[in-house]
């Protein structure tokens with residue numbers, strides 16, 4: 808599975824980072840960045856995608 812963030816929509820709220828720090832962090836521009844993009848075990852990244860207020864996290868099933 809792959810994870811993608813549309814940084815143009817990210818509002819820098821930090822919810823994804825708090826919920827799922829293994830995958831998400833905030834970059835210098837206060838937009839979410841990914842620590843890893845490809846994973847077998849999607850874990851908390853799916854929850855982060857569901858609660859992201861800007862709906863800019865995509866989980867793609869390969």
Ligand code: SF4
Nearest residue numbers: 817818820821823859
């Ligand atoms: S939860 Fe969404 S809007 Fe908030 S920092 Fe993460 S990607 Fe950006």
